[in-house]
Amino acid sequence: MEINAIQAFLIGVLSYLGSLSCPWALGTTGGWYVLSRPLVSGMLIGLILGDVQTGIIVGVAVQVVFIALVTPGGQMPQDLNAAAYIGVSLGILAVKQGGTVESGVALATAVGAIGTIFHNFMMLSNTFFNTRAIAAIDKGDFKALTMNHWVFPQIVQACFRIIPTFIVLYLGQSYANQIIAMFPVDSFVMRTLTALGGMLPAVGVAILLKQVTKKDIDLVRFLFGFVLVAALGINMISLAIVGAFFAYSHFIYSEKNVMVTDGVALDDDLEEEL
Amino acid sequence: MKKLSKKTLQKSWFRWFCSNLTSMSYQWLETFAFTDAMAPVIKELYDDKEDQIAALKRHATFYNTEPQLGSVINGVVCGLEEERANGAEIDDEIINGIKVGLMGPLAGIGDAIIPGMWIPLLLSIAIGLAKGGNILGPIFYIVTFLVSVTFASYYLFFKGYQLGTKSIDIIVGEAAQRVRESFNLLGSLVVGGVAASYVSVSTVLEFATGNDEATVVVNDVLNGIFPNILPLILVIFCWWLMAKKKISPLKVMLILVAIAIVGVFVGFF
Numbered sequence: 283m284e285i286n287a288i289q290a291f292l293i294g295v296l297s298y299l300g301s302l303s304c305p306w307a308l309g310t311t312g313g314w315y316v317l318s319r320p321l322v323s324g325m326l327i328g329l330i331l332g333d334v335q336t337g338i339i340v341g342v343a344v345q346v347v348f349i350a351l352v353t354p355g356g357q358m359p360q361d362l363n364a365a366a367y368i369g370v371s372l373g374i375l376a377v378k379q380g381g382t383v384e385s386g387v388a389l390a391t392a393v394g395a396i397g398t399i400f401h402n403f404m405m406l407s408n409t410f411f412n413t414r415a416i417a418a419i420d421k422g423d424f425k426a427l428t429m430n431h432w433v434f435p436q437i438v439q440a441c442f443r444i445i446p447t448f449i450v451l452y453l454g455q456s457y458a459n460q461i462i463a464m465f466p467v468d469s470f471v472m473r474t475l476t477a478l479g480g481m482l483p484a485v486g487v488a489i490l491l492k493q494v495t496k497k498d499i500d501l502v503r504f505l506f507g508f509v510l511v512a513a514l515g516i517n518m519i520s521l522a523i524v525g526a527f528f529a530y531s532h533f534i535y536s537e538k539n540v541m542v543t544d545g546v547a548l549d550d551d552l553e554e555e556l
Numbered sequence: 557m558k559k560l561s562k563k564t565l566q567k568s569w570f571r572w573f574c575s576n577l578t579s580m581s582y583q584w585l586e587t588f589a590f591t592d593a594m595a596p597v598i599k600e601l602y603d604d605k606e607d608q609i610a611a612l613k614r615h616a617t618f619y620n621t622e623p624q625l626g627s628v629i630n631g632v633v634c635g636l637e638e639e640r641a642n643g644a645e646i647d648d649e650i651i652n653g654i655k656v657g658l659m660g661p662l663a664g665i666g667d668a669i670i671p672g673m674w675i676p677l678l679l680s681i682a683i684g685l686a687k688g689g690n691i692l693g694p695i696f697y698i699v700t701f702l703v704s705v706t707f708a709s710y711y712l713f714f715k716g717y718q719l720g721t722k723s724i725d726i727i728v729g730e731a732a733q734r735v736r737e738s739f740n741l742l743g744s745l746v747v748g749g750v751a752a753s754y755v756s757v758s759t760v761l762e763f764a765t766g767n768d769e770a771t772v773v774v775n776d777v778l779n780g781i782f783p784n785i786l787p788l789i790l791v792i793f794c795w796w797l798m799a800k801k802k803i804s805p806l807k808v809m810l811i812l813v814a815i816a817i818v819g820v821f822v823g824f825f
Contacts, residue, residue, distance in 0.1 A: 302577055302580075303577045303578050303579070303580055304578075305574040305575040305578045306574075308573065308574060308702070308706070309573055309574035309575060309576055309577070309578075309623070310576060310577055310623050310624070311573065311623075311624060311701075311702065311705050311706060311709070312702060314577075315670075315675065315701060315705070316697070316698055316701060316702060319679065319697065321679065321682055321683065321686060321693060321694050321697060322694050322697065322698060324694070325691060325694040334689070334691060335688075335689030336689065337689075338686050338689040338690065338691060338693065338694060339688070339689045341686075341694070342683055342686045342687075342689075342693065345679065345683060346683065346754045349676060349679050349680065349683070349750055349754050350676055350747065350750055350751075350754075352671035352675045352676065359804075359805040359806040359808070359809045360809075395809075398806075404580075405580065405581050405582050406581070406582070408579050408580060408581035408584075409581040409582070409583055409584075411579055412579060412581050412583065412584045412587075412588060415579065415588045415591075415616075416616065419591065419609070419612045419613055419616050420609070420613070421609070422605055422608050422609035422612060424595050424599065424608075424612075427588070427591065427592055427595065427612070428592055428595065430579065430588075431575060431578055431579045431588045431589065431591075431592045432575055432578055432579075432592070435578060435579045436578065470820060470821075473820045473825065474816045474817050474819075474820045474825075475816075477757075477816040477819055477820060477825040478812060478813060478816040480755070480756035480757055480758075481755065481756075481757055481790055481812045481815070481816065482809070482812065483750075483751075483754045483755045483756075484751070484755045484757075484787070484790045484791045484793075484794045484812070485794055485805055485808055485809050485812065487747055487750060487751045487754075487755060487791050487794070488791055488794035488795040488797075488798055488805075488808070489798065489805055490671070490672055490676065490743070490747045490750075491744075491747055491751075491791065491795045491799075492795060492798050492799045493667060493668070493672055493743075494668065494672055494740045494743040494744045494747060495740075495744065495795075495799075496740070500740075500744060501792075501795075503741055503744035503745060503748070504744045504745075504747055504748040504751070505748060505788075506744075506745060506748060507744060507745035507746060507747065507748020507749045507751075507752070508748035508749070508751055508752045508784070508788060509748075509752075510745070510748070510749065510752075511748070511749040511752035511753055512752035512782075512783040512784040512788070513782075513783045517684065518677060518680040518681050518684065518746075518749055518750075518753070519681060521745060521746065521749040522677055522742070522745075522746060524745065525741070525742040525745035525746060526742060528741055528742070528745070529738040529739065529741045529742035530738065532734070532737060532738045532741050533734050533735065533737075533738040536734050536737065537731075537734065
């Protein structure tokens, strides 16, 4: 399988539409959170390249690595958009060339790490348009504000996404194939990357875990979810229902306690005033 | 008596919904998204150019929250701006104070719900459906996520507009606190399930005991002690690095790279 220029361009456009700041595909909701999920990008790239099934298989494998890595803000260790479009495309090529799905995942992870450069570039270049937006606000120029918010930053962003994707996919595909061919499945490099691919979801999980645990003892909730799946083997929908039961119970039964402590707090305040 | 038309409010919501991160930079994040979303509202409420400029400036202050559910703040502020245009004593300080006061708590609730629980849950279900390259998986995710989040964002915007300042008590009140805690509880369980399903670490270590039939497969022994014990240890280790040692996710990833290299080298993986 080869990617022709039109296909490479189309994948680049999808990559742009799914990038973090792009407004045209219902903003972050339809873009970042939908188009930039490897599960979705795998299907779309598969459609463009004419093999939806392989697309989804590779997409799912990459999605697993990034399943918990959802927070767009702050210190992103991986650029999901680059992994979802450049990475998954190269992965599909690798699989069609007889490579394993794991080697495709390894490629996507490597691309994702490099892709963070584009994100940081955008965050810096937008400062320029922000300054122009401030000037527009001072003059009450609605049109200039909208242009410097909606349009100009997006022209730059489109270049950041479409051009690298096109170059890597169209001009770099033969190199990618050669690189994959150099490292057979049981080579040191591929075994390392496969082991890494299995471990990487732990980073996203740990970020979420840090976010949902306020006290160390809260880890026991995480362990409970882990045990339900690992030891009792229940599926995610069942787990969500069990979780919803506990969440609802917490919501109902924590009310009284809060009211009591509120009362105490009120008394304390009164005493202080007296 | 000025009244914002439904069309103007819809425009304002849609601008926010699509462009909340469009011009984001480290310094300003969602500031101009908020200002730009207020533009249709300002145009409808104020005819005088000076008033329009003052209103734009009022909303061009640092702003950042969870974009999807944060639309409720846009709704509240549209309501405030309408009251102000009708002569209510609401000065710039009050409006800015409300925005700053709400953006933090909403980012907390929003992050607990959307990236902390809803996305990992929907993705986990979708991955299950997509086994073998089944198109049902991605379709399920696209439809459920888009419909649920778009509806929630739209609904919250108009709820915020209707309730106005009353919604502030709800958002920063103790009930909201309990809602956040409840979602964190649900999120913790979901994250636990995700970890058990998708983090995969296993060792190829084996010890020969001299008797071919009694080779000790270390991975089986470990899983006999507790299923998926290696993935669990790894997640707790990553969490400990980030939460206790304040190591950035990027560095944690590099540590995992090192572990993978050493692990393969010594024959553990």
